[in-house]
Amino acid sequence: MNKAIRINIAINKALTRSLTEYLKSLNLRNIFVETGRTSTLNNGTGLFGLRPKTPLAYDPVEIVSIFVHQSLEDDLMAGVFHTLDLKTPGRGTIQSSDITIIKAHPSFQICSQLQIPPQIPASxxxxxxxxxxxxxxxxxxxxxxxxxxxxASVPVTTYGIGGGVRDKLGLLRITIPPEKEVIDLVMSKYDIDSVMEMFISEAKLDAPGRGI
Incomplete structure (x- = not known):
């Protein structure tokens, strides 16, 4: 088992090329990309002052994941932050987390050496x-x-397929569809318990087949 850092970068699709070119310039070989969307409250008004049809507004994003050695975390995050100007609202977010890699394909290696130019520290x-x-x-x-x-947080939604047994619920024996939405959020540790309780109540996650 190996300790590593996972860096997730959720960016506007228009910035994907700039990000991939920067990462290639550092000779990063293993880059994982998935498509998703971010959501914001649609508080504006539509034509003739009418309320918008949907309560949420969506922006397409791409989520780029990188796995690196712990010693590279600060410099790489600062480099991405400044290269993409992530301090400007609407351009994207970057986050990191400690992970343990239990097993991986023989061709997969955690990046432990990069020639990252000196960076201004990012907060x-x-x-x-x-x-x-x-x-x-x-x-x-x-x-x-x-x-x-x-x-609490701007959610990032991605899509997937459930791989478990497709149970049937109710008197009509309705099969649970395999298509899923995965909502990822990052927030203050002081908010997480109350927000999770609201999730369970609003989405009825305590009912069978609703989600986890």
Whole structure:
């Protein structure tokens, strides 16, 4: 088992090329990319002052994940932060977490050496916690609204397929669909318990087949 750092960068799709070119210039070989969306409250008004049709507004994003040695964490995060100008609202976010790699393909290696140019140190929030909520496809907005209304975090939603046994619920024996939405949030450790309780209540996660 190896200790490493996972760096997640969720950026506007228009910035993907700039990010990949920067990472390639550092000779990073293993880069994982998935497509998703971020959600914000749609508080504006539409045509003729009418309320918008949907309570949320969506922006397409790409989530880039990198696995590096712990010694590279600060410099690499600062480099991405300054290269993409992430201090500007709407451009994206970057976060890191400690992980333990139990098993990996022989061709996969944790990056331990990079020629990163000297960086101006970047200031990041600490003492944060992550929540991953998995719900049925189309039901992720309920979870996203809870987080946004509470001011806890901007959710990042990705998509997946459930790999478990497809149970049947109810008298009509309705099969649970395999398509899922995964909502990832990062927030203060002081908010996490109350936000999780709101998730469970709003999305009815304590009912069978609703999500986890």
């Amino acid at each position: 990041f929030f600490t003492d944060l916690r992550a929540i991953a909520c998995v719900v049925q496809r189309g039901e992720g907005d309920a979870v996203a609204r809870v987080s946004l209304k509470a001011g």
